Amino acid sequence: AQSVAQPEDQVNVAEGNPLTVKCTYSVSGNPYLFWYVQYPNRGLQFLLKYITGDNLVKGSYGFEAEFNKSQTSFHLKKPSALVSDSALYFCAVRANTDKLIFGTGTRLQVFP
Amino acid sequence: DTGVSQNPRHKITKRGQNVTFRCDPISEHNRLYWYRQTLGQGPEFLTYFQNEAQLEKSRLLSDRFSAERPKGSFSTLEIQRTEQGDSAMYLCASSLARGFQEQFFGPGTRLTVL
Numbered sequence: 001a002q003s004v005a006q007p008e009d010q011v012n013v014a015e016g017n018p019l020t021v022k023c024t025y026s027v028s029g030n031p032y033l034f035w036y037v038q039y040p041n042r043g044l045q046f047l048l049k050y051i052t053g054d055n056l057v058k059g060s061y062g063f064e065a066e067f068n069k070s071q072t073s074f075h076l077k078k079p080s081a082l083v084s085d086s087a088l089y090f091c092a093v094r095a096n097t098d099k100l101i102f103g104t105g106t107r108l109q110v111f112p
Numbered sequence: 113d114t115g116v117s118q119n120p121r122h123k124i125t126k127r128g129q130n131v132t133f134r135c136d137p138i139s140e141h142n143r144l145y146w147y148r149q150t151l152g153q154g155p156e157f158l159t160y161f162q163n164e165a166q167l168e169k170s171r172l173l174s175d176r177f178s179a180e181r182p183k184g185s186f187s188t189l190e191i192q193r194t195e196q197g198d199s200a201m202y203l204c205a206s207s208l209a210r211g212f213q214e215q216f217f218g219p220g221t222r223l224t225v226l
Contacts, residue, residue, distance in 0.1 A: 043203060104154050
């Protein structure tokens with residue numbers, strides 16, 4: 001069965017520092033991976049996806065993610081964090097049907 | 113705004129009452145999904161449609177839940193005889209059917225069952 005794990009409930013980082021939000025996955029077959037962000041009282045916003053190809057995927061708002069097949073990971077990264085990046089981040093994997101299976105989320109707090 | 117819209121945004125009801133939520137997807141999207149999100153959890157899949165056909169239903173979708181997409185455009189999710197455990201955020205998403213397209217989410221309907 002497909003699953004996603006986000007091992008950190010919260011990540012704290014100072015503004016201007018690099019950030020990493022971790023995600024590991026378990027799938028049978030090829031992994032199709034997504035990152036979404038959720039701001040308070042708003043729906044999930046798509047950030048980026050990995051389907052195939054280059055292991056470093058670039059997305060919206062300066063975010064990128066690194067796919068590592070041997071470690072079954074898909075960590076979200078940003079070189080320089082902004083206070084406005086503070087939000088709830090979800091990693092998801094596309095199941096063998098078309099539904100998404102989400103992790104439990106990681107709250108990112110960026111301090112000025 | 114051409115994004116996914118959901119109505120109502122908030123619904124408070126008493127246990128045992130029926131509620132219905134509506135989702136209007138992005139106009140050219142032929143796939144429509146419903147998810148449920150409880151506090152501290154990620155969204156959980158409920159069901160999805162391609163055009164008007166309901167292609168998959170989660171085991172979470174008990175017989176009190178029913179979803180329709182009668183003309184392949186908007187969709188409704190009805191919960192009959194609501195229970196306190198139904199309190200959650202109900203999210204709708206839409207996507208194109210080709211390739212591995214990302215899903216675009218609406219703002220959600222927050223249901224509180226008293």
